[in-house]
Structure formats: structure tokens, C-alpha cells
Amino acid sequence: MRVKYRQDREPRPGEARQPQLRGRQVADGPAGKLRWQGEERREATASSGGLRHRRSSSRGAAAAAAYVQAGVIPGSGQQGSSEMAMKLELRGGQAVWRAGGDGFDGGEEAQPGERQQQQQHSGHDVNGDGFESTTTSSEAGCWGETAMLRWWWTEDDGMMKLASSVLLQRNLLVGLAPLHSIRPPVPRSQPATMSEAASSVLSTAAVKPYFSSIVTSPGCVSIARRCIAGGDTTMPTITVNKADLFASLGREYTTHEFDELCFEFGIELDEDTTDNDRREKDGTVRPPELKIEIPANRYDMLCIEGISKMLNVFLGREDVPNYRVVAPEDGEMQTITVNESTLPVRQYISGAVLRGIKFNQARYDSFISLQDKLHQNLCRQRTLVSMGTHDLDKVKGPFTYEALPPQDIKFVALNQTKEMNANELFEHYDTDESGRHLAKFLPIIRNSPVYPVVLDSARNVCSLPPIINSELSKITLDTRNVFVEITATDKTKAEIVCHILVAMFSGYCDEPFTVEPIKIISPHNHESREVPDMTPRSTTAEVSYINACTGLSLTADQMCAYLKRMSYIARPSATDKDLLDVDVPVNRADVLHQCDIMEDVAIAYGFNNLEKTFPGKSATIAKPLPINKLTDILRLECAMAGWSEVMPLILCSHHENYLWLNREDDLTSIRLANPKSLEYQIVRTTLLGGILKTIRENRRHALPIRVFEVADVAFQDETKERKTRNERHMAAAWCGKTSGFEVVHGLLDRVMSMLPAAFVDREGGKDGYWIEELKSETYFPGRQAEIWYRKKGKTTSIGSFGVLHPSVLKSFDIARKRDCNMANASASRPEFRPLEEYRIAGMPEAAYYIPDFLTPAESTALLAAIAKQPWTTLTHRRLQPHPAPLTPAGHLLTAKALPPFLAPVINGLLELSFADAAAEVSVDAICGTDTQPHENDTPDGPTGSSGRTSATRGIFTSSPHGAPNHVLINEYPPGTGISPHEDGAAYFPVVCTVSLGSHIVLEVSPKHESNGVSNSTTPGTVTGTHTDNVNINDTNGGKGYRILQEPLSLLITTSDLYTSHLHGIAPITVDENLTAGTIANWGLLGPGTREKVEAAGGVLPRTEVRVSLTCRDVIKVRDAGWVFGAKRR
Known part of the structure; x- marks a missing residue:
């Protein structure tokens, strides 16, 4: 990102000419450093200036929880003006953001000393005259005296618009501030009627940094749009031969002249190497070159041909090419x-x-x-x-x-x-x-x-x-x-x-x-x-829109002439005087909206030629939206009551939003079409999951822990234009050595009395709120209540509170470390029974199924760690081989340690054992190994085997390395499968598959010629055809099996299933005909699964991404025996 200062006037008498500063901004996150390199050096640390009053850090916990919809309780109403104005002023060397707001009418006045401290740390003006956030001018990357940046919301298309008619005084100010250093008070999400227009777009993008910058240069409108959308703003730099470029432009330019030309067009000259020593190692001298920065979305300018063509058309030396x-x-x-x-x-x-x-x-x-x-x-x-x-x-x-x-x-x-x-x-x-x-x-x-x-x-x-x-x-x-x-x-x-x-x-x-x-x-x-189809793309642009954004009064013909300089073919519409018919060049894939056309009109007109004016009636202190004002009041009250605010992400997993809270999926959540991780699948419909996750990460903090959040959730809504709606909710949670039911009830009474809303009797008919008994599986039976509110005769349920159910605490891994919510049971993994008890009946005895092999907390941690690893992307799925892929020739594994995040899986596998030696001997026979003591066995048990001795033998005891040394992670989106295949001879004949995310049905069938796979199939190859999603017991001329693998489960296959059978997954979105007669492991399924499937008529949809971890022992290893960085001795 480039930041540049310009002076477009001569200095007044006695006034020194201000230096021109250039430099590259390098930011390391919210508190990065800005390095300015050039004629004058400046260095500063960009502070992360926020606008939230009394914002606490992300710590918290929960035992008793209250959940309130703030949007329907007293104080919420129709929004005020939907326009805001922000002003950047220089006060004693500091750039100060000011935005409209009339304070907290319902809040309490802070003490003078407290107010000063609050302003210093939070940047929040508690005087009631607006918001402030300060940063030094070097942090802001600007040196002008006064600049005004206008933002506004439009209810027609719900997009954040940036006014290009920036008002300037004395100096032309060009630059972008660090994304976190200056933060104008743009609402974090959209309330009330505004939510009906545009809020869902902003709420789903709330995890991205807010765009906060001063934009007055060509190309910055596109940058603003990409920042708002969370896009990349990195400016590519290309190097071109100086003589060749100037020859194509038809004249020689000085460095200053070409710099001016680039600036006018919206690109920037980064460096001219004419005066540099460009001597190569062989003594030759490289010709002078120009390094030019271009916008990240202008792929057509990544070569000298694109730059010269665009500049020649811009200068009027050439016509627009007719491809x-x-x-x-x-x-x-x-x-x-x-x-x-x-x-x-x-x-x-x-x-x-x-x-x-x-x-x-x-x-x-x-x-x-x-x-x-x-x-x-x-x-x-x-x-x-x-x-x-x-x-x-x-x-x-x-x-x-x-x-x-x-x-x-x-x-x-x-x-x-x-x-x-x-x-x-x-x-x-x-x-x-x-x-x-x-x-x-x-x-x-x-x-x-x-x-x-x-x-x-x-x-x-x-x-x-x-x-x-x-x-x-x-x-x-x-x-x-x-x-x-x-x-x-x-x-x-x-x-x-x-x-x-x-x-x-x-x-x-x-x-x-x-x-x-x-x-x-x-x-x-x-x-x-x-x-290719080289026909220009036809679109339209509104004359009034372009004039409104640029502050100009151009006619349609004038705009067409300016657009020709930017390589467009434009003409006034024959049907509408306010429209332009525009032909977009085939190489301009970056033109997506009429705002892109507006930007090009402004560039062709000249940003330096835009009239400098002062704001009229819009230069006022804006009034906060009622829902935002109410939200701030709630936050202030909760903070003064001793509760800490947390801000979890708005995206969450499907299990976190439903299964872990014992809630049924009502199909109202907004789902991501292509989630990159199982942690971020849907937009949350409740705040409770995020608060409980915060508790889990802060379990070591002293009790009691009191946390709250006031934020948006989102739902599908077919009645809205964008088929979604936002609701502002409030949630609070308490964690201590008792249930804390009365503590949360007290917070509810405090909030409602402050609004104010009286506690009334339901039968009395008065306006106010009351509580009634609730039956929800999220809370403990008999310790829960529903909150009702009545206003003007209309009764509405606005929330609930209660003691969380022990199963909820176990799912979020809270009960493991804390005695809370009346749950004293440990959430750690239960002791495994002998493997014989998990054998799948009716199949070869070497097949085993454990439904709850991992805990939900272990699953969450695994998925989070997996998401951070690099993926290998195939057409329909992604995979990760750990610690490394096998070599194509020889199927050899390079000896490396498995990553530590796989420890719960590997250690769990090593904990599995048989009840007696006779059972282990049968496994040896099936796997084709002898029953002699393993070289790793010692009287005290093999090192790293969780204390197993020769009397308690595990599934990998007889494998070459005594433990899995290779884990292949596959990610299957819903509807994705894999053709029937075998794993091959590269591995010891024991395969352990852990399932996360969604369920699947694994189809196992004997190898026959009809499968299209021979016994000599290369390890890891996928060939053959899919089997139908029905009972396959009589297919392929032999006996087949269907195994339902639940999330958190483990499937172990060995010997016959490994060497003489094929296994695959059908590419379907719904598994059907799931009954005791068609599912081999029906009797081993986890609690509630059989009942759920039977209630659905034997149908189970695949609604989530499934991640599988296939653990095996590779036979050929260059330096065998490495597990988690330590050799097994």
C-alpha cells in the first residue's frame, strides 16, 4: 500500500515548502509498524484504536446463562438518520476522528478522572457529544490540515458507499491509514429496519477489519470496496524496460513527468533505476528500468503491453483496440x-x-x-x-x-x-x-x-x-x-x-x-x-449516480468522452436519458459494478481537478441509531455490574450451534456454500455457543467468571429482499462453584429495571415482564425459565435463562475442569472396553467400531489444528498427508515426526487393547503375523504405548513400528464420495479411520472383476464404480457390508477387509435405507443415533463437511520408528 503527500499550490510568503514524503507502509497486524522510506524518514507504531466503551478482553466463562433478544425490549425503536459524517482533524500533531452521536441518554455520567482514563484507552467520548478515536498523523499516513470523509448507508441496495467528493482544505491529502489505527464508528452490524436492507452482509463479514481510511486518490475507490469486502489490497509491482516503455508511448519522460502521469492514471511509479548501479556478475550493465505499482485487480496491466496500451489510449495517442x-x-x-x-x-x-x-x-x-x-x-x-x-x-x-x-x-x-x-x-x-x-x-x-x-x-x-x-x-x-x-x-x-x-x-x-x-x-x-469470445461486455451506468459520487455535473456525452480515455466504448442510452450504455473491454474483468465505471470517469476527469467544497447541511453531528444506542446502554450497565464483555466470531460450526446445545436444527441458519473449515460452517443463530467456547479457553482464570455479549445473530427469511435478517441479542453467563441461577436472574432484573420494564404478574394485564417455567434440553430440568414481555397488550417471548445441562457442559469441555452447572462428572474420554466388545457382528472378526472414540472438545481442537495445515486440493475434496506423502516410486515414507495435534488420536489408538492374549493371537493370525514377542516389548511395556504390556496387547502391537506412523486427512463436502478402492500393500494390514463433522456410510464389497480393480492395484489408487446406496449384501456375487460411521467414531479394519475387499463412499447427499438389516454396525451405534434414524424413516442427510483421519503403519520407512519426535525403543 502506498501513501503519498502532495502539495498543489505554491507556499505563501514566509512559509516553508512542505517536503514530499513517499514510503511503503508495512503493518504487522493491528499493532504493526509503519516504515517510511524516502527523502524524510518517519517511524511510528500504529495503535489499535477502538471505539467500544469499556471493552474487556476476550475472557469469560459460563455456568448459568441468560439469553435476551434486545431488539424487542423497551428502548428499541425505529432508526434515526442513516447518514453519518466523520471528520479528521489535526490537533497538535495528532489526527482525531470525530463522528456524530448524542451520547448515552440512559447511561450514568462518568467521573472526571474516570472519563479521562476511558478516553485515553478506549477512544470513546463519554461526554455525550460524539465519538473520538485519536492517532498521530504519522500513524494516519497524512499531513493535511482538515479532511472530511462521508460514509452513508442506502436502503435500496444495502451497500456501504464512500463519497468521492472529499472535502479538503489547503493541501491535497492522499493516503490510506492502517486498517486498525483509525476506526470510524461504522455500526458493527445493522439493527431495526436497517437490518431489513443490508445488515446481513455486514454481520457475516464482521470478522474482517473495518475499513477506515482517507481516500482521495485514483484507484482508492476500488481499494475501499475491496477493504469493505475483506479483499486483498496488496499492490503488485512490475518491472519494465524504461526505453521500451517510453518508445511505445512516443516520447521521453523525466522521472517527475512519468510519476505525474502514473498518478493521474491511478498507478504509481515506485522506482526509477536510471541512477542505480545495475552491474551484473559478468560485468554487463542492466538497462534502466521502471518499477510500477498497479492496482491488485488490474491483471491486464501485469506486462508492458498492458501498461503502454492503457496509457496511450488515456493520452489520446491511440484508439481503443477492436479485438x-x-x-x-x-x-x-x-x-x-x-x-x-x-x-x-x-x-x-x-x-x-x-x-x-x-x-x-x-x-x-x-x-x-x-x-x-x-x-x-x-x-x-x-x-x-x-x-x-x-x-x-x-x-x-x-x-x-x-x-x-x-x-x-x-x-x-x-x-x-x-x-x-x-x-x-x-x-x-x-x-x-x-x-x-x-x-x-x-x-x-x-x-x-x-x-x-x-x-x-x-x-x-x-x-x-x-x-x-x-x-x-x-x-x-x-x-x-x-x-x-x-x-x-x-x-x-x-x-x-x-x-x-x-x-x-x-x-x-x-x-x-x-x-x-x-x-x-x-x-x-x-x-x-x-x-475465446472477444466481444465486449455490455452494461449500464447511471449519469446521476456518477455525478453524485464525484460531485460533478457532467453530461452523458462528456462522460462518454472520459470513458473513452479509459478504454471503454460508451454512448447515451436511447431509452433513458439518465443511463449510459457501456461496452467493457474484454480484458477488464475488474469492472463489476457501476461504481467501477464511476471511478474511471473520475480518473479520466482528474482527481486533482475535482472541485474543493465545504459540506453543507450534512456537516452535522449524526445521531446514533436507536438500536445501537440501546446496545451501548446495555453494555455499559453490564460492565458497571461487574460483567466482562466478550466478542466471539459470528461464524461457528453446525454442532456448536445445535448439537452441543441439545437443539434441533430448525433449518433457519445461514450456511456457507463452501466452508474452508468445520469450525466455520454457518452464521450463528445464538450467542450462547460463542460464550461457552470463551469459557473453555479461560478455565484457568479465578472463579467466579461473569461474561456477556450484545451482538447480532442472523436467520434465513424469505420475506426479506436478501432472504436473511439480523436480530440483536444479548447473552450472559456465570461460572462458579454453585449453579449461579440467582446471579443471572439478578442481572436480568437489573437490565430490565434500567430500561425500564417492571416485573409484573402475567394475569395482571400490565405492561412489563415475567418469567414462566420452560422445558428446554439446553438447561437442567426444573432449573430454567422463559422470559415474557408485554407492551400495549402484545405478549412476546424475549429470552430464557437457567442452569446449563451437564451434557452441554461436556460438549463444550467445561465440566472437565470446572465444577459448575451442577455437573461434577469428568468430561474426559471414558475408559475403553476390550476391543472384542466393539467387534462388528456378522463381519470378519477383525472389524471393530467405537462410536465415541473422541470427545467433542478433542474434535473441536483437532478441526481447528487441521484447518491451519496446508491442504492439497483435488477436484472434489482436499487432503493432508502427515508427516509426508509417500513417494510414487517404492511407496516409501520419509521418517518424520507426526504433528503434535494428532496426539489424542494416536494415544487413543495405543490405549485400545484386547481382553486376553488369545484374542490378540487371533488378530496376529488374521494379519499374517506371528505371535512372538515384539522387539519393542519389554517387561515394563513398550515405550510410548501408554503402559501396555505383553499381557494387554493392542491392535498395532505386531505392526513393524508398533504404532501408526502415517495419517491421511481427507475432507469431503456434502455429496462427495470416493470410488471403491483398496489401500494396497504399502501399509501394515490395519486401518484405523476416525470420522469428524458429518456421518457417512462406508460400503465394503469383495474384489471381483466387475469392480474394475485387480489385486495388484497401486496403493492409494481410486478406480472402479460406485455401489448403489442400498443393501449390498447380495451385490457383486458375494457378501458386502454397509457401515454407518458417526462423528467422533473410530472404525478399525484388518486382514480380509483390508486385503480382499474394496471400500468406497457413494457421492450422494442423503443416505437411505438405514436399518438393522442393512447396517452391519447397527448394534454398536452411539446413544440416540438408532432412534434418530428410525424416526426419520431410515434416512440421514449429509449436511456438513466430513473430515476423516486414516491412521496406518507404513512398512517402508527410511529411518523408521519416529512418533511425535521421539523414537520408540
Whole structure:
């Protein structure tokens, strides 16, 4: 992020010229450092200035809990003005935010000494005349005297709008403040009627830092939009040859002149290396270069071609390019036939042909550099999109795109001399220094049974996306025809990349700005299409909107002229005088809304040319929204009563919101379509879960613990425009050596009397509140109450309170360390019974099922730790191999310690034992091992085996290393499955699978030819077809089994199930026909599961992401025996 000061006037007599400061802002979180490098250095620490009065740290606990909906109790009403104004003033070297507000009418006046301390630490003006948050001018990154920034809410589209008509005095102030250093009082969530318009958007994004900055420079409106949305604002820097760029612009510029030009266009000159010593190691001197920062969303300017084209059009030296798709001269269009086998790994492909292109060294280098930069940014390190460019004269179409086993893909890779298959090539990149730069991309497809490959008509390999191209189709300076192929997992991103690449370099073709199309044929779905489509995208923009945002009075024709400078084709609408019909260039994927068009109009007009005016009636102290005012009163009262406020995240897991609170899912919660972690699946509908999680993390604090929260929850609501609504709720919890029912009741009475609302008798008919008996499974029976409120004859239930049920405390792992809520039982993992008692009847005796292998707290901790680890992304699922993946050749595991977060799982497995030696002998026989004492056994038991002796033998006692040394973590979104497969001979024949998140039904069937898998299947391969989601006991000519795996459960399979059976998961969203006759482990299911399934008619939907941990002992290890960093002796 760049911060820059400008002075656009001459100094007055006797006034010193203010220095121009430039520097890069580097922030390390909320309290980062700002480093200014340039002609004058400044350094300051950015403080995390907040606006909340008496905000306590995130500590707290809960035993008795009160839950109140603040939005319907007295004091809430219709909102006031929906417009706020914030002012940044310089007072003695400090920048001070001021925002409107008329204080706390219902609150108590703070003492003078207390007020001073509160203002110093919280930045909250308790005088009643508004909010203040201070920061030094160096923290704010600005040196102007007075600036005004206007924010407002619009109820039509519910978006936060930023006024571009920034009012300035004396100096033009350009910059962005640290995200946490200046925080204007934008409501954290939206109450009352405003919630009906826009609040759900802000509440679901409340975990992101608020945007708080001074925005007056070109490009900053887009930055503001990305900050509000939580997007990345990093400014990419590209390096271009100075002479080449100035030659394309048609004139020489001084550094100052080009800096001015860049600033006007919305980019910034970072460095001119003309005066630097650019001597290489061989003594040659590198030519002068320019380092230019461009907006992060302008992928079309990542090369010199894009920058020169945009600036030439901006300066009026060139017209807007007219990109055209032209058919080949011989009429034979190149085709790519897509095979169905690519669907599971990388299903989309696009492409184009650049005919008659002319390369020189500079163009060639720019062509390669643009691909690298797109791979790093838009393509997300090739996980979403990868591109390959080929010399069309060296290969021959038609082309095919298919997926093949790695051993069947043989070719000479780019810059290699030896032909290798894909497995050998991956091994080469892992070990050879010259291929290390490609090794980081190997996990994208490494764990897939098939790899994508582009072949020409002679079955020659053109590329192995997303890894490497073939040496056969290598592009050189003599290449005249370029074949571009784009493979992707995201179709939209693939088209964007294709458009940018061909748009930038089609200008070098014999017929400039022409592209030859390619026909994509997909026989499996009977579809075909021609790509690329270079037709400009049509949209509209409102003249009044652009004028309102910029503070101008431009006509439609004037706006069209300005938009032409920004490479648009615009014209006044023939149907509406207030509309512009705008053709967006095909390379401008960043234009998403008319605010982007408005920004480009302002840039073309010139930000320095915007009229400087002072605010009129809007320059007033705003009034807080009634719901926010009430919320602050509640917070103040709770704080003065000795309760600490906490602020958990608004996203939570499904179990945390429902199962752990003993609540049924009423299907009203807002679910994330693609949650990245099981911890963040839905938007909370209750505050109680977050408070209890806070308790769990603060169990070591002294008792009693009293915490509260006043914040928003969200629900689905089909009656609203956005199908959602927000509600402002209040929750409080008390944790101590007694239940604390009376303590929470006292807080309720205090809050209600302050509002005020009298405690009344229900039968009396007066307005007020009362409590009645409640029957909720969240609370302990007989120790709970429902809160009712009556106003003007209307009666409403506004909350509940009571002593939490012991099962709730166990789920949140509170009862383990604290004697609270009348629950004295420990929440630690129960002692396991002998393994024989968990054997699945009717199956080989080496199959076992334990329903409650992990506790909910252990599950939560595991999921949180797993979410922080790097994932390998496949088409439909993600995985993590720990401690490392097996080598493709030899299936060898590098000896490393398993990560510590897996200790609960591994230690739990080592605690499992058989009742007597005879049972263990039978397991040895089934696994094909002898019953002689293991080399790790000692009279005192093997080290690290939780004290097990030879008399109590475990499931891994006879394995080569006496414990699991490899854990494969898989993440399955709802509806995702895996084809029937076997684990192979690389592992000791014992597989332990722990399930987290959602349930699944594992289908096990004997290996037959009809399965499509032979006994020699490579370990870890996935082949064959899915079995139907029905009773499979009579399928495949042999006996099959269905095993229902619940969350927190453990399934152990050995011997026959391991070596002679296949196992898979059907790709469905609902498991049906779940009965005692179809589920092999029906009698071992956890408490309540059978009843739940029977009540649903044998149907169980998969509503959550499922995470599985498959624990095995890999036989071949380079330096075997490492478990959690210590050798087992």
C-alpha cells in the first residue's frame, strides 16, 4: 500500500515548502509498524484504536446463562438518520476522528478522572457529544490540515458507499491509514429496519477489519470496496524496460513527468533505476528500468503491453483496440476434444491461436513473465488455472484433453533431454535442483489416480497441466503461430486468463488484435463451444449516480468522452436519458459494478481537478441509531455490574450451534456454500455457543467468571429482499462453584429495571415482564425459565435463562475442569472396553467400531489444528498427508515426526487393547503375523504405548513400528464420495479411520472383476464404480457390508477387509435405507443415533463437511520408528 503527500499550490510568503514524503507502509497486524522510506524518514507504531466503551478482553466463562433478544425490549425503536459524517482533524500533531452521536441518554455520567482514563484507552467520548478515536498523523499516513470523509448507508441496495467528493482544505491529502489505527464508528452490524436492507452482509463479514481510511486518490475507490469486502489490497509491482516503455508511448519522460502521469492514471511509479548501479556478475550493465505499482485487480496491466496500451489510449495517442475473432484462412478450425476422465481432476479447458505473431527477445520475455504473474495471482499458484503455450507448427491438431494414469504419460518435459513418465518426472522435480521451482505445484495433482494431459493428433504429449509443457512444442523467437491452452477448475477464471493473455499479445500478430478461435468438444455431455469470445461486455451506468459520487455535473456525452480515455466504448442510452450504455473491454474483468465505471470517469476527469467544497447541511453531528444506542446502554450497565464483555466470531460450526446445545436444527441458519473449515460452517443463530467456547479457553482464570455479549445473530427469511435478517441479542453467563441461577436472574432484573420494564404478574394485564417455567434440553430440568414481555397488550417471548445441562457442559469441555452447572462428572474420554466388545457382528472378526472414540472438545481442537495445515486440493475434496506423502516410486515414507495435534488420536489408538492374549493371537493370525514377542516389548511395556504390556496387547502391537506412523486427512463436502478402492500393500494390514463433522456410510464389497480393480492395484489408487446406496449384501456375487460411521467414531479394519475387499463412499447427499438389516454396525451405534434414524424413516442427510483421519503403519520407512519426535525403543 502506498501513501503519498502532495502539495498543489505554491507556499505563501514566509512559509516553508512542505517536503514530499513517499514510503511503503508495512503493518504487522493491528499493532504493526509503519516504515517510511524516502527523502524524510518517519517511524511510528500504529495503535489499535477502538471505539467500544469499556471493552474487556476476550475472557469469560459460563455456568448459568441468560439469553435476551434486545431488539424487542423497551428502548428499541425505529432508526434515526442513516447518514453519518466523520471528520479528521489535526490537533497538535495528532489526527482525531470525530463522528456524530448524542451520547448515552440512559447511561450514568462518568467521573472526571474516570472519563479521562476511558478516553485515553478506549477512544470513546463519554461526554455525550460524539465519538473520538485519536492517532498521530504519522500513524494516519497524512499531513493535511482538515479532511472530511462521508460514509452513508442506502436502503435500496444495502451497500456501504464512500463519497468521492472529499472535502479538503489547503493541501491535497492522499493516503490510506492502517486498517486498525483509525476506526470510524461504522455500526458493527445493522439493527431495526436497517437490518431489513443490508445488515446481513455486514454481520457475516464482521470478522474482517473495518475499513477506515482517507481516500482521495485514483484507484482508492476500488481499494475501499475491496477493504469493505475483506479483499486483498496488496499492490503488485512490475518491472519494465524504461526505453521500451517510453518508445511505445512516443516520447521521453523525466522521472517527475512519468510519476505525474502514473498518478493521474491511478498507478504509481515506485522506482526509477536510471541512477542505480545495475552491474551484473559478468560485468554487463542492466538497462534502466521502471518499477510500477498497479492496482491488485488490474491483471491486464501485469506486462508492458498492458501498461503502454492503457496509457496511450488515456493520452489520446491511440484508439481503443477492436479485438476480433477471425476464422483460419483454410477454414479448418483447431479443436480440442475433452474426455470424461478429466472431470475428477481438472475439468475445464479453453484456448486460442495467435496466428502470425512476431517475437523478439523483449516480447518473448514479457510473454513468459505475464504467464508467471497470472499464475501467481489470478490463478492462485496454478490451483485454479494454468496455461500452456505451444508452437503450433511443431504439433498437429486435432487435440485431445484427457486424464491418464501417471505411468502411461511419457514425454520429454520442457528443458529436459530424457523421456520420463509422470511418476519419474515428479521424482526428478522432488530431488533435482533444477526442478525445485516446479516441485511446489506437484501436490495439486499428485494424489490423483489420473493426471490431466493435452495430446495432439499423433498422441504426442503437449503439456501435463498444471505442471509443465513438452519440449516438443517449445516456443522460441522463431515461433510464428502460438497455440494457447488453458486448463482450470474454475471456468470463469479460465476465460479471464485466456482473454487477458490473447488481448495483450494479439497486437503483435500480422493482423493486429485478431485471434483465431478453437472449438471445444465435450462428447460426454453433448456440448461444444468456440473460444475465446472477444466481444465486449455490455452494461449500464447511471449519469446521476456518477455525478453524485464525484460531485460533478457532467453530461452523458462528456462522460462518454472520459470513458473513452479509459478504454471503454460508451454512448447515451436511447431509452433513458439518465443511463449510459457501456461496452467493457474484454480484458477488464475488474469492472463489476457501476461504481467501477464511476471511478474511471473520475480518473479520466482528474482527481486533482475535482472541485474543493465545504459540506453543507450534512456537516452535522449524526445521531446514533436507536438500536445501537440501546446496545451501548446495555453494555455499559453490564460492565458497571461487574460483567466482562466478550466478542466471539459470528461464524461457528453446525454442532456448536445445535448439537452441543441439545437443539434441533430448525433449518433457519445461514450456511456457507463452501466452508474452508468445520469450525466455520454457518452464521450463528445464538450467542450462547460463542460464550461457552470463551469459557473453555479461560478455565484457568479465578472463579467466579461473569461474561456477556450484545451482538447480532442472523436467520434465513424469505420475506426479506436478501432472504436473511439480523436480530440483536444479548447473552450472559456465570461460572462458579454453585449453579449461579440467582446471579443471572439478578442481572436480568437489573437490565430490565434500567430500561425500564417492571416485573409484573402475567394475569395482571400490565405492561412489563415475567418469567414462566420452560422445558428446554439446553438447561437442567426444573432449573430454567422463559422470559415474557408485554407492551400495549402484545405478549412476546424475549429470552430464557437457567442452569446449563451437564451434557452441554461436556460438549463444550467445561465440566472437565470446572465444577459448575451442577455437573461434577469428568468430561474426559471414558475408559475403553476390550476391543472384542466393539467387534462388528456378522463381519470378519477383525472389524471393530467405537462410536465415541473422541470427545467433542478433542474434535473441536483437532478441526481447528487441521484447518491451519496446508491442504492439497483435488477436484472434489482436499487432503493432508502427515508427516509426508509417500513417494510414487517404492511407496516409501520419509521418517518424520507426526504433528503434535494428532496426539489424542494416536494415544487413543495405543490405549485400545484386547481382553486376553488369545484374542490378540487371533488378530496376529488374521494379519499374517506371528505371535512372538515384539522387539519393542519389554517387561515394563513398550515405550510410548501408554503402559501396555505383553499381557494387554493392542491392535498395532505386531505392526513393524508398533504404532501408526502415517495419517491421511481427507475432507469431503456434502455429496462427495470416493470410488471403491483398496489401500494396497504399502501399509501394515490395519486401518484405523476416525470420522469428524458429518456421518457417512462406508460400503465394503469383495474384489471381483466387475469392480474394475485387480489385486495388484497401486496403493492409494481410486478406480472402479460406485455401489448403489442400498443393501449390498447380495451385490457383486458375494457378501458386502454397509457401515454407518458417526462423528467422533473410530472404525478399525484388518486382514480380509483390508486385503480382499474394496471400500468406497457413494457421492450422494442423503443416505437411505438405514436399518438393522442393512447396517452391519447397527448394534454398536452411539446413544440416540438408532432412534434418530428410525424416526426419520431410515434416512440421514449429509449436511456438513466430513473430515476423516486414516491412521496406518507404513512398512517402508527410511529411518523408521519416529512418533511425535521421539523414537520408540
